[in-house]
Every structure is written in C-alpha cells, then in structure tokens.
Amino acid sequence: MDESWASTIAQVVSQEYPAAMHHVQHGPGHADPRELHPAFWGSYDWHSCVHMLCSAVKLHGRDSDLGLSALLDQRLTPYNIAAEADYLREHPLYERPYGWAWAMQLVKVCRDTRWEDALAPLEAQLEHNIAAWLRTQQWPVRHGVHSNSALALLLIFDASPRMRPLVERTALDWFGAERAYPHEWEVSGHDFVSNGLAEAALMRRVLPESEFDAWLQDFFAPEAYTFYTAPIQVNDPEDGQQAHLIGLMLTRAWLLREIGKPDGTQQLIDAAAAHLTGTNFMATHWLITYALLAEDALGN
Template sequence: MTPETAARFARLTLAHVGREYPNKLDHVMAGPEDARTPSELHPIFYGSFDWHSCVHGWWQLLRLARLHPDLPESALIRDRADAMLTVEKMAGELAYLDRPASAGFERPYGWAWAMALHHEAAGTRWEGVLAPLAHAFADRWQAHLPKLTYPIRAGAHSNTAFALIHAFDWAVDFRPELAATIRERATHWYAADKGCQAWEPSGDDFLSPALCEAQLMSRVLGPEQFAPWFDGFLPDAAVARPATLFMPAYVSDRSDGKIAHLDGLNLSRAWCWRAITAALGASHPVVPLAKAAAERHLDASLPHIAGDYMGEHWLATFALLAIDQG
C-alpha cells in the first residue's frame, strides 16, 4: 500500500469516528433511559452510522498508523485515539454490554471486529484499554459456539465464518482455549462440505459465504489439510467455476445502502482470494485464476470507496483488508 492510499483511507474514516452523527439505533430499548444520543450510549464507538462500523474504523486507523507511522494523518490518528480510547470511556462501553438486553448485541460481526481491534492494538498504549472489551466478547463466543447447532451462511453481518476468521486470529494469541473451540466447531460444521454451488451474490451481500468459509478453513486446518479440503469444496475452481466467484458483482446504485454492500463484497472477495491463494501455495492450479479474480474485484470497487456516505463510512476498511492481504 502506498502512503498516498493509506492517507486517503485514514482521512475517510477520521471524518466519521468520534463525530456526533446520528448513528443507526440498532440496540434494544429496554426503557426510557435507552433513548439517548449515540455518544451517551457508546462513549467510544459512535459516529459511523452503526457501532460495528466505528469499531472496524478504529481497527483500520490503528493499522494505518502502524504501517505508515510518519504520515500526518497518523499523528491525527494517535491524537484522537488518546482522546477516545480511554479507561473511562471504555467503562461506558462495558456497562452497555452488561445490560440484560445486550446479550446478543452485535453478534457475531461486532464481536469479531472488537477482537480484531484489540489484536491490532497489541503492543500499543491502547491495548490495555481495549482488552476488557475483547475478552468480554471472547466469553460470549465461548458460551455461544457450543449451542450454535448450525453455522449462519448468509452474505452479511450474521455470517459465522467471517466472524470466526477474526475471532480465531485473536484467540490464537490471547485465548488458546477459545481457538480450540473455534477449530472444533468449524471442523464440525464445514469439514464435510463438498461441491459448493456458490449461489451468490444476493442483492445486499458484502461477504461471500463460500470464500469466507474457505478462508476460515485455511486457518483451522493448516496447509497440509487445507488443499485437499479446498479441492473437494470447490472442485472446479481450477477452471474458474462457479463463475460467479471469479467475477465482480455489479453495483447499480451506490446511494442505496444495501446495494452499496456489493462494493464491499468485491473487496472482501479480493481479500479472501488472496488469503486462500497464500494458503494453497504457488503450485496449486487455482492460484493464477484466483489472483486474477482478486485483481478484478479490486479494480471493480476500489475506485468507489468514497463519494456517497452509504459506502464511505465503511468501505475503506474492506479495501485495507484486501490490499494488506496482498
């Protein structure tokens, strides 16, 4: 990633996180005390339309500041992080989670991004502030996964595999027992999957159920087991089938928040294909096709991460996932 691209991504997200914009109210209102402004309900994670977008916006900003520490935008990021990522403000976020009505709050998408944010902050002065939030969601994962009979294979926030990619990466470093649970549940759900039809995308997908599943399995199986599993899961991938996984989605209206999700699908597919090819190794026959598919998906949506708020408040995060994976 060039410094110019990093600075552009940073400016897009700095314009939103921590600003008193009218967030989408996606929490359960248990009483009149819940009818408050976004910053009162969530002292850190407000200003980016919804809670999870603000969380992964902070993930994006901290990663950009780490990768490009000398950019002027990185200095702004550090200053804002010092003002926002404080013990006192985190106490308010944790108090919201402690409400009885918040048991399913942001499950699983926001849980995963909170853990990814803490993972990114490791070794910085903000790690300790973010740790209680990540561990709170780790506790919820540990309780939730054994009773989740079936994985959720949707192409949006509820997707199980996407969330577990981030949760697993965090757990390997911070909670090995959770990593073991994720490995066991992912193997239980997905190990026997073969001949994926990939009936996607749906009209408001921003995740590929097929490729997120494959990327998760590349982590939990390891390289020696992953390639045989992948060959059974997508047996025609070496001839670019199912074709829908290799061609970008068409976005007809970027001012429509749901249709704009499809730009996120293109970016997240590029991220998945790049991660999958790295796991398969250079000699696997699907690798050249997958690398080309990743580039097509990036080319289709990278020019459109700004220009309309419906995409602008979140797409830079998915662009960074794809570019950084490359």
C-alpha cells in the same frame, strides 16, 4: 492513498448521524449514540465504528504522521472502553457475532500500543460472550451479511489465540465434511461477503496445508473462481443495501487471496476503489476496512 483513507476514517468516525445503533429500549427515552457508546459512536453503526477505528490503528502503525493519534486517544480511553464492556455485559447478544469479531480485531491491532491496557476489559467480555454463543449455536448462519458465522470465526481466530481451540472445533464440526459448495446460489441482493469464500478461508486456518488443499478441491468447482472474480455493477451506490455489493468485491478479493487464489482479484479492487472516499457515506463509513484486508492478504 493512506492520507486520503486516514482523512476519510477520521471524518466518518466523527459523524454522529445518521446513526443505526440497533439499541433495544425497554422503556421511553432517547438513546443518544455518544451516551450509549462513548468509544464506538459514529460511522453509522457500532460495528462499522469499531472496524474503522481498527483500520485507523493499522494506518497509524504504518505512518504516525497521518493525524489519527488524536482520534484514537479520544476514543480508546479506559473510561470509554470500560463503558463498552459494561454494555456488552448488560446486552450479551448485542452485535453478535460480527461486531464481536471486529472488536477482537481491534484488540489485536492495539497489542503493543499505548491503547492495549485500556482494551483489556473489552477483550475479557468478548471472550465470555463468544464462548457462550458457541456453546449453544447448533448450526452456522450462511447469510452474506453480518450474521455470517464463517466470517466471524475467521476474524476471531486471527485475533485471539485464546479463542482458537474453540473456533477450530466449531469450524471442523460445521464445515469439515462439506463438499461441492453451490457457489452459483450466491449472490443475494445485499451481500457483502461470500459465505463460500469465508468458509474456505476459515478452513485454511484450521486444517493442515495438505488437508486443506484436498478439502478446497472438493469444495469449489474450478469455475467458481471465474464467478468470484467478475466485477459487479452496482446500480445505486447510495442505497445502503446495494452499497454492500461494493464491499462484496473487496471481501471476495481479500478472501480469494487468503485461500491462495489471487488471480483476477485486482480487477475487483479497482472496481470498488472509487467508492472508498468521497461523499457517499453509505459506502465511505465502512469500505476502507476491507480494502486494507485485501492489501494485507497479498503478503500472506
């Protein structure tokens, strides 16, 4: 499995087009992905490239013979990463907050590797941007897509010890008193993450164990877990928005395991497994990341 995943990561990260870099231009001219983002081009969009490179580092750490070192050496150079940090300084809202959270995860997995020093300016800029965001953000965003606040805070908390006090205060302020989450209001047609499960996983990080157990009991009704472990029929996996629902099964499995509710999660992973590799770029450019997270969560 690691070999096929590594091959897919190398393929999608090296595929420049189609590209959705979400670059706002203030004048005429063509914005080439490689020129805008010398480290994080390919894999359809910036955030997917970031987290697929993060997945590449994880797989390389498990087996250095998977052939991913050349890709990582090519992308994670001091010059390339400095250019990405400069871009985030000049565009301080770009990829807020999902891309930032995954870039922090990339910094995390590169610690104690030969790429650690190159990533230092990116980490510093991310810390600045995240702190500025959380100083002004009044309420959480609960959409089941990239703007979801709980997912970003969870990934940032796990990646950055320096950011943890700020994340913890924000999480307690936004979610600490929440009760009786309406899980049945999920799903919308292009979710890839459960807001409720992301909240719960975040609160498991910031609350003492005994307090979290009480919080979780008040937050989810017992039937919520049956709802969340039901596999989803995806009618058109090549539709990029419907492909999100494949990812939703993987993120549900990951987050359920994170909150200590692993029963039934393997059927979600099995339902998504066929889409992780192959020719459907709308699925392959990002799904392996969440399959890896679901694997990792079994050991938590």
